[in-house]
Amino acid sequence: MTTVVERAVPPVRRARRGSWSWLGLVPFFLFAFLFIVAPVIYLVGGSFQNNAGETTLQNYADLATPTVATAFLTSIEISLVTAIAGGVFGFLLAYAVILGGLPRVLRDALMTFSGVASNFAGVPLALAFIFTVGQLGLLTVWLKTLGIQAYPPNFIYTKTGLELVYLYFQFPLMVLIIAPAIDGLRPEWREAAENMGASSAQYWRSVALPILFPTILGTMILLFGNSFGAQATAYQLTAGTLPIVPVIIGAQISGDVLHNPGLGYAMAMGMVIVMAVAITVYTILQRRAERWRRR
Amino acid sequence: MRARRSSVVWWLVFALGLLYFFLPLYATLDFSLKAKPFLAAYSNAVGDPGFFSSLLYSLTIGVITIVASLVLIVPTAYWVQLRVPRARTAVEFVTLLPFVVPAVVLVFGLIRVYSRAPLPLTHTDLGGSALLVFGYVVLSLPYMYRAVDTGLRSIDIRSLTEAAQSMGAGWPTILLRIILPNVRVALLSGAFLTLAIVLGEFTIASFLARPAFGPYLNLLSQSKAYEPAAVSLISFALTWLAMIAIAVVGRGTRVRVQIGGAR
Numbered sequence A: 001m002t003t004v005v006e007r008a009v010p011p012v013r014r015a016r017r018g019s020w021s022w023l024g025l026v027p028f029f030l031f032a033f034l035f036i037v038a039p040v041i042y043l044v045g046g047s048f049q050n051n052a053g054e055t056t057l058q059n060y061a062d063l064a065t066p067t068v069a070t071a072f073l074t075s076i077e078i079s080l081v082t083a084i085a086g087g088v089f090g091f092l093l094a095y096a097v098i099l100g101g102l103p104r105v106l107r108d109a110l111m112t113f114s115g116v117a118s119n120f121a122g123v124p125l126a127l128a129f130i131f132t133v134g135q136l137g138l139l140t141v142w143l144k145t146l147g148i149q150a151y152p153p154n155f156i157y158t159k160t161g162l163e164l165v166y167l168y169f170q171f172p173l174m175v176l177i178i179a180p181a182i183d184g185l186r187p188e189w190r191e192a193a194e195n196m197g198a199s200s201a202q203y204w205r206s207v208a209l210p211i212l213f214p215t216i217l218g219t220m221i222l223l224f225g226n227s228f229g230a231q232a233t234a235y236q237l238t239a240g241t242l243p244i245v246p247v248i249i250g251a252q253i254s255g256d257v258l259h260n261p262g263l264g265y266a267m268a269m270g271m272v273i274v275m276a277v278a279i280t281v282y283t284i285l286q287r288r289a290e291r292w293r294r295r
Numbered sequence B: 001m002r003a004r005r006s007s008v009v010w011w012l013v014f015a016l017g018l019l020y021f022f023l024p025l026y027a028t029l030d031f032s033l034k035a036k037p038f039l040a041a042y043s044n045a046v047g048d049p050g051f052f053s054s055l056l057y058s059l060t061i062g063v064i065t066i067v068a069s070l071v072l073i074v075p076t077a078y079w080v081q082l083r084v085p086r087a088r089t090a091v092e093f094v095t096l097l098p099f100v101v102p103a104v105v106l107v108f109g110l111i112r113v114y115s116r117a118p119l120p121l122t123h124t125d126l127g128g129s130a131l132l133v134f135g136y137v138v139l140s141l142p143y144m145y146r147a148v149d150t151g152l153r154s155i156d157i158r159s160l161t162e163a164a165q166s167m168g169a170g171w172p173t174i175l176l177r178i179i180l181p182n183v184r185v186a187l188l189s190g191a192f193l194t195l196a197i198v199l200g201e202f203t204i205a206s207f208l209a210r211p212a213f214g215p216y217l218n219l220l221s222q223s224k225a226y227e228p229a230a231v232s233l234i235s236f237a238l239t240w241l242a243m244i245a246i247a248v249v250g251r252g253t254r255v256r257v258q259i260g261g262a263r
Helices: A002-008 A017-047 A058-062 A066-099 A104-119 A123-133 A140-146 A159-183 A189-194 A200-228 A231-240 A247-254 A260-290 B002-032 B040-047 B050-083 B087-102 B103-113 B125-153 B157-166 B171-182 B185-202 B202-209 B211-221 B226-251
Strands: none
Touching: A002 A104, A017 A260, A017 B050, A017 B087, A017 B103, A017 B125, A058 A260, A066 A104, A066 A159, A066 A200, A066 A247, A066 A260, A066 B002, A104 A159, A104 B002, A104 B185, A104 B226, A123 A140, A123 A159, A123 A231, A123 B002, A123 B226, A140 B002, A159 A200, A159 B002, A189 A200, A189 A231, A189 B103, A200 A260, A231 A247, A231 B202, A231 B211, A247 A260, A247 B103, A247 B202, A260 B087, A260 B103, B002 B226, B040 B050, B040 B226, B050 B087, B050 B125, B050 B157, B050 B171, B050 B185, B050 B211, B087 B125, B103 B125, B125 B185, B125 B202, B157 B171, B171 B185, B185 B211, B185 B226, B202 B211, B211 B226
8 A cells, every 4th residue: 555655756756765766877887887997907907917817916016127117207207397387387377367467358368278278189289399399390490590409309209398298288277277266366355465554475475375275286286197197199209219107008008018917007007096196186175275265 | 567567477478378379380380381282281181081081980989979978977967966966976986087097097908808708899890989989988077077067056957857747757858858958058068078089089099999080190190291280280170169169159158168188
């Protein structure tokens, strides 16, 4: 009898407490398991096996071998440099168009550019920079006619060259994320500071920057991860001559360049761990930053 | 006086940004125009059968990815908001995983898992393309979920659902005819961003040996001089078009997704 009565209740309300509702999420979690979790589990498993198929921690110890360690250090260095440089420049640009007294139309233009540039990466981006600062690049040739050699001819294929290219998608990402935060600085805060006799510098040092700091730092960490995970741009640009982690992992997929599949899996895991740390810190900082944005 | 002086500094910052942004594009254009006769790089590039076939392939994969991503995400986000809000944290965590697992690691795992029984997808063309779509759906999860979730939050899905149910609508009708039209802007922004990302993607497509646009440009750059410059500019124009589309459909709303991440 009770079942009949229950059926008369609208389903929206009836099922709210029922654990059957979770079934609606099965497709999503199944997909995530099949195409994110399972591949990662496979790599984790492989990272704990040696060539003979025995369980070992040796692959993680081998991450300290010079080639692999150098790759990680180079990757981390590139990501740090481009995160900081991209973060600072992106912040200055966003500040310029929002609070720097530039016409409103420039702000809209910058936001659109940033959307395009932050998504314009990989093969065409690498090519565009080869055409600019490569050996026959436009800027290289211009400077040469002026008698200036500002950088070595193969500069674009070096670490610094790669950093210059990565900045193309790094600073626009900073602009996109920091602009709403700068917008969120309430005029009352500035007025209050000025009423108490604070100078512009004092206002920035004591009010605005402390409020923006979690967002700035968080976004820089996001930029770090953004650059650390990028593979296509570096591959196209250096054709594997600059050994950074994503490029070595790529070479490992095509044909065991490390002569040890387990080490390749451990490198992939190392990459996941670095990314996980970056994203976790970013999420925490972002949550802190949101405190100031609730109106 | 002080304000004017600082404004000059900000103009300089903006000019520097402008220069850095446009110089590579101008250099690419300049290089592509060096081919003789005029515009030969473009006519050769477009005339190459590989150009259209790879572009068409990537567009097709992009459209399928968008549909698959929406089929997966819209019901999930809807269900989380309506019925199982407790699952929100878990679902959001999963949608952030693609940031933690970079594309090169993802494709590494996908190839190892799906090149053997029980699901040897990489052994056939269709299977490889399916795997590519699944990989791209994974890449789209973070911003697609965010876009759809923001869209759903801005409407009262509970009242809409109850109103539809009281008039006898079933779940498919509710999702397709009530919820979807109401989150149209969010979906379109997410769709255009996905298209921009899929068209330029190289890593996953190249390791799965798919005839996509990214790998095509990479191959072209190894054999030709001017044509890659032309194709790079075309690729840039396509990204630009997608972003303009996002700006146009998102006019007057707060839904703006434009961050797909680097490659």
